[in-house]
Amino acid sequence: MHNNFKRDDQMQVGLIGISGYGGTQLYQLLKHHPHIDNIHLYGHDLTKAKPVNQVIPGLIHESGTLVPYDANQIMAENDVVFFATSAGVTTKLAKPFLEHDFPVIDLSGDFRLKSGAMFTKWYHKQAPATAWLQQAHYGLADFSSAEQSNYIANPGCYATATLLGLAPVVMHQWIDPTSIIVDAKSGTSGAGKQLSEMTHFSNTNENLQIYKVNQHQHIPEIMQQLQCWNSDISAIQFTTTLVPLTRGLMSTIYVKVKTGISEQQVEQSFEQTFADKADIHYCHQKLPMVKQVVGTNYCDVGMVFNPVTKIITIVSVIDNLIKGAGGQAIQNLNQRFGFSLNQGLSLEPIWP
Numbered sequence: 001m002h003n004n005f006k007r008d009d010q011m012q013v014g015l016i017g018i019s020g021y022g023g024t025q026l027y028q029l030l031k032h033h034p035h036i037d038n039i040h041l042y043g044h045d046l047t048k049a050k051p052v053n054q055v056i057p058g059l060i061h062e063s064g065t066l067v068p069y070d071a072n073q074i075m076a077e078n079d080v081v082f083f084a085t086s087a088g089v090t091t092k093l094a095k096p097f098l099e100h101d102f103p104v105i106d107l108s109g110d111f112r113l114k115s116g117a118m119f120t121k122w123y124h125k126q127a128p129a130t131a132w133l134q135q136a137h138y139g140l141a142d143f144s145s146a147e148q149s150n151y152i153a154n155p156g157c158y159a160t161a162t163l164l165g166l167a168p169v170v171m172h173q174w175i176d177p178t179s180i181i182v183d184a185k186s187g188t189s190g191a192g193k194q195l196s197e198m199t200h201f202s203n204t205n206e207n208l209q210i211y212k213v214n215q216h217q218h219i220p221e222i223m224q225q226l227q228c229w230n231s232d233i234s235a236i237q238f239t240t241t242l243v244p245l246t247r248g249l250m251s252t253i254y255v256k257v258k259t260g261i262s263e264q265q266v267e268q269s270f271e272q273t274f275a276d277k278a279d280i281h282y283c284h285q286k287l288p289m290v291k292q293v294v295g296t297n298y299c300d301v302g303m304v305f306n307p308v309t310k311i312i313t314i315v316s317v318i319d320n321l322i323k324g325a326g327g328q329a330i331q332n333l334n335q336r337f338g339f340s341l342n343q344g345l346s347l348e349p350i351w352p
């Protein structure tokens with residue numbers, strides 16, 4: 001049923017998790033995709049249909065309806081299904097889709113790592129079966145193609161900004177592979193809709209909170225991809241901070257270059273790596289700010305070389321809910337179904 005989709009057809013897509021921040025954003029993007037006819041919404045805890053405007057305050061003007069979750073119905077009604085669900089959910093729900101080789105785009109971390117033991121170590125949850133993890137495609141869309149895959153694991157938000165910022169330096173052999181330090185900051189929407197002590201207004205407002213130092217679940221995901229690019233990299237230092245923004249994520253990266261490497265060589269690597277990437281803007285020494293990408297699928301990257309210390313400072317910014325979640329999921333959809341990479345993602349920054 002699912003392999004019959006032809007590029008000129010209009011698509012039917014399913015979405016689970018519209019009530020979450022990532023799911024709402026993805027729904028809003030899907031609605032404007034020129035190849036999508038219908039978005040079917042499924043609620044995991046529903047026993048009967050419910051209007052979407054009663055579930056999500058931000059979608060009060062919508063007329064769609066959520067229906068109860070049913071895997072067989074989802075496969076019968078759609079060409080592809082998106083899961084924008086909490087960690088641990090697709091480990092439990094993906095089985096029928098995998099067994100039927102039905103296309104899935106999963107925004108959660110469940111299928112990103114190739115090792116189940118690593119997933120359990122970093123997410124503290126039961127992992128999907130190893131065979132399925134091996135089958136899943138890690139969809140860092142600007143650097144890989146989901147064309148051949150029916151299970152696409154969409155990257156994490158911190159991982160996306162960090163990997164895109166690091167791509168030029170790790171693909172070339174001019175860095176000290178032991179020197180990568182990442183200091184990343186995110187707004188509160190990155191934590192999802194559940195209120196917690198940290199995301200409570202009184203704690204977030206006018207405050208900075210460092211969390212999960214050396215324990216963040218995106219460390220193994222970043223390492224997995226870095227080692228595909230450069231096997232000399234055995235570890236990174238990675239820190240995350242919650243900042244008083246709703247949307248937006250900045251990854252500040254410090255890397256030492258090897259003796260004898262010039263600023264010009266470094267500059268050329270950045271220019272070459274991003275030359276054919278429509279959504280990644282290389283800003284040279286004009287380091288980007290978060291607000292220039294909020295509301296878009298852009299990743300803006302800047303770089304400054306210090307000739308005294310031989311350390312380069314890289315700054316990579318994204319909208320965590322778009323490039324870091326729903327927007328990249330659309331890029332993966334486009335690759336999987338043969339549309340151009342950035343179809344449906346013509347977005348303007350929210351400015352001022």
Ligand SMILES: NC(=O)C1=CN([C@@H]2O[C@H](COP(=O)(O)OP(=O)(O)OC[C@H]3O[C@@H](n4cnc5c(N)ncnc54)[C@H](OP(=O)(O)O)[C@@H]3O)[C@@H](O)[C@H]2O)C=CC1
Pocket residue numbers: 016017018019020021022023044045084085086087089107108109155156157189190191192193194320321324325
């Ligand atoms: N927020 C972000 O910036 C990013 C998030 N992600 C990942 O995307 C996923 C969604 O994130 P986000 O939207 O922020 O999270 P939210 O907490 O805002 O939303 C989680 C969604 O999952 C649903 N859900 C929870 N439990 C189940 C279940 N047992 N079965 C089916 N659905 C369930 C929730 O439904 P209900 O309303 O009924 O509880 C809700 O729709 C997460 O895995 C997250 O790690 C990835 C990149 C960036």
Ligand SMILES: CC(=O)N[C@@H](CCC(=O)OP(=O)(O)O)C(=O)O
Pocket residue numbers: 087107108109155156157158186187188189190191192217218240242
């Ligand atoms: C601000 C904030 O709390 N961000 C979340 C990012 C969550 C996420 O994207 O995690 P997975 O997709 O890997 O589950 C965090 O740091 O855990």
